[in-house]
Amino acid sequence: MATELEYQAKIRSYDWEQLQDLWQAIKEKDTPEWANGKALEYLIIRAFELENAEVRYPYSVPLDTISTNEGKHDIEQIDGVVYTRNLSCLIECKDTQKAIDFEPISKLRSQLMRRPSTAIASIFSLSGFSYPALMLLNFIQPQTILAWEKDEIEYCLEHQNFCESLVKKYHQAVESGTYSFSIIDRGDLL
Numbered sequence: 001m002a003t004e005l006e007y008q009a010k011i012r013s014y015d016w017e018q019l020q021d022l023w024q025a026i027k028e029k030d031t032p033e034w035a036n037g038k039a040l041e042y043l044i045i046r047a048f049e050l051e052n053a054e055v056r057y058p059y060s061v062p063l064d065t066i067s068t069n070e071g072k073h074d075i076e077q078i079d080g081v082v083y084t085r086n087l088s089c090l091i092e093c094k095d096t097q098k099a100i101d102f103e104p105i106s107k108l109r110s111q112l113m114r115r116p117s118t119a120i121a122s123i124f125s126l127s128g129f130s131y132p133a134l135m136l137l138n139f140i141q142p143q144t145i146l147a148w149e150k151d152e153i154e155y156c157l158e159h160q161n162f163c164e165s166l167v168k169k170y171h172q173a174v175e176s177g178t179y180s181f182s183i184i185d186r187g188d189l190l
Helices: 004-012 016-027 039-052 102-113 131-138 152-160 161-175
Strands: 053-055 057-067 071-078 079-085 087-094 120-125 146-147
Touching: 004 039, 016 039, 016 152, 039 053, 039 079, 039 087, 039 152, 039 161, 079 161, 087 102, 087 161, 102 120, 102 131, 102 146, 120 161, 131 146, 146 152, 146 161, 152 161
Parallel strands: 087 120, 120 146
Antiparallel strands: 053 079, 057 071, 079 087
């Protein structure tokens, strides 16, 4: 499989139409040139980048102080970071068959706890979220983790409005404490 830098170079050549094609392939589980889950990670980051957000593609955070016979170890793997409209947002993507349970949200919360208090996170899931996961999202403050489902990803790809949608989701979280707010349910807010 390709390296992170090769994936980054590849996705940076994609325009909106090519992202739509990749999205279709992801939905059909037909992305042989991408390692498991990588296509979604890079698609999401590239979509934000096409809207002129500052982005950081997937990367690992090494723990320099722990070294074993096997070498140094990474303490985190981050799917990406987006900086737009005064928001700093860690990105987590899950391309799984099963609804996301609370474990990835707990992990993301731990990652947020290591960062400045102004940072937020977004978790993108192709298979939705379990009830416990949605409940956890609403009770992990002060960390803010916004849930994105498959239909919202598709909507944002069609309308090329990931940045605007992120801001709307964040505003809804501030105003009502709702972290799984769907941008599609309230299109009038866009």
